[in-house]
Amino acid sequence: MSGAGRPIAVFDSGVGGLTVFRAIRRGLPRESLVYFGDTANLPYGTKSPETVRGLVRSHLNFLARYGVKFVVVACNTASAVALNGLTRAFRIPLVGVIDPGVQEALARTRNGRIGVVGTRATIASGAYQRRLAAASPGTVAVARACPLFVPLIEEGWANSPVTRRVAEEYLAPLKAAKIDTLILGCTHYPLLRPVLRAVLGPRVTLVDSSDAVLRAVRGELAARGLLRARGKRGRVTFCLTDTGGMFPRVARRFLGATLGRVVKVDVEVRAASVVARGRS
């Protein structure tokens, strides 16, 4: 298969990228989609940048062999720590979720005070903070890692009083900094909208990058003549590195539907050699 007929890949560490997947599925229904969830290795948010880069490199090579025409890196952690460099080195065009989220937040803020929440790795990378500063030097960015949000969502407790307490704790410094816009810097977090809204009040804009990512994907595909403008509805395949876990159950919570075609991708892991020594 060549050109526009090939599928678009949506790459994520697990299930969170389904919020982006769903936006692309709705906005570009004729495109065939391959959702790659690295369920054997999730979560990425607690790993070092080096480990995340190794995983992303390996899986993008798999997707290239699979024959996709475009890759959406729907995982914020992977986008934050692994995309620099890869964008040029990789032969298939790709977009991450950081830049679309930053553009959207800058378009929406009125007071120039923008909050960012994400995994430990995403926030520690400083990717959002740097890009906000580069795009709009006067912006005040207040970032906070929220490592309990993902396990709470995956437990099905997105709307529980416990999650409300956790959100109050995490968001206190952002409220104190008087942000008027909050970037949901993790694709799981749109499921926390009701709790975040309750804690932050009605005047703070919540920026979920999935619609901004859809616009970026459409623009990039059109510019390359890769948009599938005619024909019937595209097909969907889920590639998972671990199919025995809780992906199907959690995925139904994200999609509100069953998955359909699921493919297991075998991952070889080998503890190879001692590569560094030190003291800690």
Add this chain to the structure above:
Amino acid sequence: MSGAGRPIAVFDSGVGGLTVFRAIRRGLPRESLVYFGDTANLPYGTKSPETVRGLVRSHLNFLARYGVKFVVVACNTASAVALNGLTRAFRIPLVGVIDPGVQEALARTRNGRIGVVGTRATIASGAYQRRLAAASPGTVAVARACPLFVPLIEEGWANSPVTRRVAEEYLAPLKAAKIDTLILGCTHYPLLRPVLRAVLGPRVTLVDSSDAVLRAVRGELAARGLLRARGKRGRVTFCLTDTGGMFPRVARRFLGATLGRVVKVDVEVRAASVVARGRS
């Protein structure tokens, strides 16, 4: 190096096995210890049995090449899903944490009603429930997966009101079943002792398997003539598959001390091939 002079390995998915490591370090101070933490692949508790078995197999082979004389599988999830079969196939003697915990609980219970808490994978494996039933058929075992406990501990919130709320929710069915003994079926959980004690009351015995594991290790080594009975204090090495993450910080919370010698073990990951197709 041959015989008793070689190190004992303590294997864990991450940091939790340090509770077992500490017990062995105190009880067998002349033994050299290698702590292997698979920090690049943690957590195991949310992965499928198949994926956990692949990781354990790979890392035990690494430890065999490293020259250890004995392996303690300090991770409950790995012990629950990967030890059957491995115990015979692997040429180095090993013990897991399940049997010592079961023996300890059976020795302590008075009413024969025993609770078990652990990760999703440990509880789903049924390993504790099966062994309790086999060792003492009249026992009533009440098991509950508590997937939020590990992230709460790793966030440093072991004693927070949020954790208390979560524990109340998780332990309600165990209290209703009138357990008098609770097996802490995850090596992280000893850090929750104050909260578990507060929720369950003073009459429920909390069984942390690390002392029972120490006794099992000492017995197995003595039986094989592998106990290092003389000489100076053994040395300690930490082998981690990801050294960039939060292991050192969290480890200090477990050990109350800095780590010392740390070695990075390179892990190769390759998304290889499509091995199964299905619908979900």
